[in-house]
Amino acid sequence: MPQSAYNAALHRFTKLLAGLTFLLIAAGALVTSNDAGLAVPDWPTSFGSLWRIPHMVGGVKFEHGHRMLAELVGLLTIVLAIWTWRSDSRRWMKWLGVIALGTVIAQGVLGGMTVLFFLPWWISSAHATLAQSFFCIVVSMALFSSRLWLETPPANFAEHSSPSLRTLSLLCVLSILVQLMLGAAFRHSGIKLLPHLFSAAVVTVLLIWTASRALTNHSLPTAVRRPANALLGLLIVQLCLGLAAYLTRVQWGADAVQPQLAMVLSTVSHVIVGALLLATSVVLAIEVRRHILPVAATASDEALDKAVTA
């Protein structure tokens, strides 16, 4: 596999895009929290124009602000895909840039469909979920283009526990993704709260199990231990925010005539910390796959050692 040289400018650019995508997710959450999803009734134009900025008042400032930020992220993703294709020698990295571009285009189309079909919960939920997936792709690209990734060799750590940390970390990603889908579906009035709560319990158990496995093994590299640590911290914050969102929106704000600051803050924070949690789990899964050998490889190495010793 060809190894690419560290490109500081490209790495910084990817980090910038990841940061903007994070802001975009926050902007999208603000649109939903302020019930402003249809404040601009047309798409791809805004009030009939592709370029004219409308009067940014009421729900329009949230919806059109989200659209403008989305356009910027889309534009920068095109640049990232081209830049990566031209300058990164890793074939899979080139295609990851293309996948990022395809995802952002699909995301834009889904965003448009939410407007054109008047926010059906399943399209809105798909839009929310794909946003998180796109964020993870860009975060992964930032990781793959980092100096640490390019210049530090894999630790080739042998693991003997079952289930393996590889399996657990992958389950964390999948469970958080399912949880985000359920959260989005609840937020867009597609399902009741119970599935989201049940899934939260599953995610909590899985994350604590995975993180404690990574953190109690002190010989694991920092690249694995750091995201595991972050995962635990974010999980605690996210559970508190989930409770705050439940109290402010479901318990106290069910009959609110307009979105209250507390409910907007708690729900937007819950969404963005959810995005951070997913991205961190993806980083953990990637680092685990990089530094920890699969169980089969570990077993065959041990067999080889035994044979040599004999």
Place this chain on the structure above:
Amino acid sequence: MMRIVPLVLAAGIILSGCNGNQSSSSPAAGSPSQPKVAIDQSTTSSISGTVHFAGTAPVPVKIDMGFDPACAMSPRGENFSSPIAAKEGKLANVYVYVKKSPVIGDWAVPKEHVVVDQVGCRYEPHVVATMVGQTVEFRNSDNTEHNIHAMPSENPGWNESQAPKSQAILKHFDAPEVMLPVKCNQHPWMKMYVNVAANPLFAVTDASGHFEIKGLPPGEYTLAAVHEKLGEKTMTLKVTPKEQKSGVDFSF
């Protein structure tokens, strides 16, 4: 591992299928297969009554219109939310309609428009009723843009923006529907309800909780009173020719 992934996905799909939406009450009035009969206007009757509210109405909440300076500076002044508009035990904004009729008459669609105005960043009136096919005229008397987003369950949805003091938007609804929500996403406190009836036998209670329905052919009816928050109450009543029945009261 490969067994777990489809299980997790399947669980997600199954759980997401648990739609939290609730169906609205049936707006039916007689069977659609029933033949239309000519109504003899000389024998029709009227009913009138009051809708009472026995509980304690929540204190109206002042709406923060700082979201849009044009709303905050409106000459109409402050805006209060009062989903249960009850005064001295009388309930306003209740849609009273014939849920079950002995006949389906050859009722003509009224030519006059049902007018909804957006003024001071609120809908006036808050609840309207219209016959299927009748024109509903949405006006914008405000100095700010609104979007009118109808969220029906039986009719096609629509969402249109309306510039300040611009031409009215004319709409009609082709299927009966009860408490069809209409809202503005630019000003999230703005919400109102359109009720669509298959016949002209309906009314909306005024500020004193009073309603009157005219033009009922003789027969036995199921009358329903629907409130956006308090739900539906029904009663059965018999109307004789040329009767002016009063005291047809509902109580929530």
